[in-house]
Amino acid sequence: MSIRQSRPWGVALLTAIAAVSTLLSTSAQAVDGDAAADSTYTFSAKIDVGGVRACSGALLNNQWVVTAASCFTEDPAQFDSLPAGAPALKSTVTIGRTNLIGTTGEVRQITHLIPRTDRDLVLAKLDSPVYGVSFLHPATTVPTAGEALKGTGYGRTKDTWVPDQLHIGTFTAGTVEATAIGIDGTPVCKGDTGAPVFREKDGRPELAAIASRSWQGGCLGSDETRTGAKASRVDDIRAWLTENTASTLNNWNLQMLTRTSTGLYHTMRNSNGDWTAFGDVQKVAGSIEDLAYAADAAIKGKNYVFAVGGDGHLYEANRRPTGGWEAFRDITDEVGSKPGLTRVAVTSTGSGLALIGLASGRVYHATQDADEKWSKWGDVSAKLGVLGNATQVTTTQTSGGDTQIGVVADKKAYHATRHSDGTWSAWGNISNQPTGLDAINGMAFAGTGSNLQIILTSPTGDKKHAIRADTTGSWSAFGNLGSRLGTEPTISVDAASVAREFQAAVVTADGKTKHILRHDNGKWDAVEQVAGYPGSPAGVALTGSAD
Structure with a gap:
């Protein structure tokens, strides 16, 4: 007509x-x-x-x-x-x-x-x-x-x-x-x-x-x-x-770190989907020589950033809610030296932080309290068993105070829970679920309320998403994200809960950073390519923060 x-x-x-x-x-x-x-x-x-x-x-x-x-x-x-x-x-x-x-x-x-x-x-x-x-x-x-x-x-x-x-x-x-x-x-x-x-x-x-x-x-x-x-x-x-357009905004933001061939950069995305310009973290918080890995977690509006240097030391900085930065400091002595430290993952526990480290094939856990005092590394592998050829760790917290920990080892995905009383569950083999993946090279967790949401990636470019109900421990079907995120092989993946929304980002082998969002009602937004950082992307880290 x-x-x-x-x-x-x-x-x-x-x-x-x-x-x-x-x-x-x-x-x-x-x-x-x-x-x-x-x-x-x-x-x-x-x-x-x-x-x-x-x-x-x-x-x-x-x-x-x-x-x-x-x-x-x-x-x-x-x-x-x-x-x-x-x-x-x-x-x-x-x-x-x-x-x-x-x-x-x-x-x-x-x-x-x-x-x-x-x-x-x-x-x-x-x-x-x-x-x-x-x-x-x-x-x-x-x-x-x-x-x-x-x-x-x-x-x-x-x-x-x-x-x-x-x-x-x-x-x-x-x-x-x-x-x-x-x-x-x-x-x-x-x-x-x-x-x-x-x-x-x-x-x-x-x-x-x-x-x-x-x-x-x-x-x-x-x-x-x-x-x-x-x-x-x-x-x-x-x-x-x-x-x-602020009438449709909430007070939550996604904070993203992008590690590239030229350094470490930070941006924020508000609930209307607007991104800030990337800022040079090492320019404002101090340089880390041969930066090898980075992760972050926020408590309210304060974002804690962790970096593994080429010397194997662990460094911590933070971005204040006002936008200013406190410089990187070496916290290796505070948590304990772990030769061969290559990966860290961190999550907010409400008033403090839970930090997971991967060093020489073993998984470690430390906590920071409300006064920003660190415990020493605890040997998770000694408690739960060594997972051979571990390559990646991820962590998040679900409601009730449980810390969820994931490890990729021998191209399989494993999961354990540190309960709020300090006790641990045994390793569970996620790969025993019908994931549809023969091999796994990446995994990221995000806690949305009592549920654990997960994204898995494979060396051939497959990407899957599922939800684990914390109350029953049962898994949903693993949905295919390849139609949304593409089928390019992934070199980095992370996820975060932002106002109960599941947000994830991947870095693909062809040099792209892609972001996706699943709303609390189960509907997905279209994939967005994130750009504006110098250099070629090598890693991504996400966290949610409230103003």
Whole structure:
């Protein structure tokens, strides 16, 4: 069914354009954008405003879409008159549906609008969260003249009035203004207003601008030859975007450490999916010579970072809730020297920390109390038995005060529990469960309430997820994450519980860091490639922290 226009939309657009002297006016060949392949650019949104006009947009996070304010005003030239609040007409958003005839993706109602007054841009809140669809994060740098950009939209093409298929176009950035940029290339037609204009950086798209006004040259029904358009910048309003989507934020953050070929770097992700820029940990907390491994755990907002140096010593630093860092200090004498220390894992116990170490094939355990005093290493292998050829350890805490410990040894996965009274369970062989994996090279734990969630990886690139009920000790079926995280072999994996959400990250052999999130209701978000750190990634560590 076609979307009827209640007024001469194109004429109003051209009138608005004519008043803007900086709009690109150079001619470009009018070519249709290519149809987007299925399940690509799923952040793209089709917006139906009261059945009288259609626009495009982009999903910023689970519950917010960004588009053009002029989509919701009777006169597009008066976008700055749009009031905040519910839209005047019932407005529906279809997200993650490349072909509108299909059933993939989600459909939501817009309940609230938050417009800008200095540019044609508005935030639209959805009536409920969207899951399993990728987000489009705002850029941090302004587009430059001549820069190659892309855009996606559901607007008219040169031969179709109301396409059912998402199309992708290519543009060249022109004049850069205080609040807008000029773009030229693929025609921007009716229905493309609000479409995301983005660059692809470090293997992922980032939002540069939102399409606003165009000449519509090359569009069906237009005799115009000019294809230039105007788009509203977003790189300079990131703080405004974060502030005005805060109603769907909670006070929990994911903290991530990435160990690379050039050092150790830290970033944070809030509950709306916004990432901070990576910071150089060793620049602010001191250098660790030949850094071999790193792990972290948070108590409230304070993140404790542990590093194994090339000398086999163990170092501890912390990031305060205010963002400042306390320098690395050598804690080897406090916990006891363990020659051959190669791996550590750490978890919060509420008021303190539980630390697991792997040295010369043996597993050790130490604790830090509320006064930040360390116990000496205890020999877990002496208590529970030596696991041959151990290569990795992981740990988390579940409600009730139980510390869960995992070890990968002889390409098998093992699990034990240190109960709140200090007693230990025996090693359990997770590989005896129907994991579907012949060999295991990575494992990560995260405690979500009383349940233990686990991710396993194999040398051939398989990735599995399961949940162990702490009350019964029974395991769920092992689900396949390969369709989400890909099948590239994994060289590092970690997981964390963040406000009862299971979040995990992997570093793949082809040099990518990927993040995935499972909500408490069992729904998964789309996988996101994390970028912005210097060097090639070698390891990742995660923890959840509350402000």
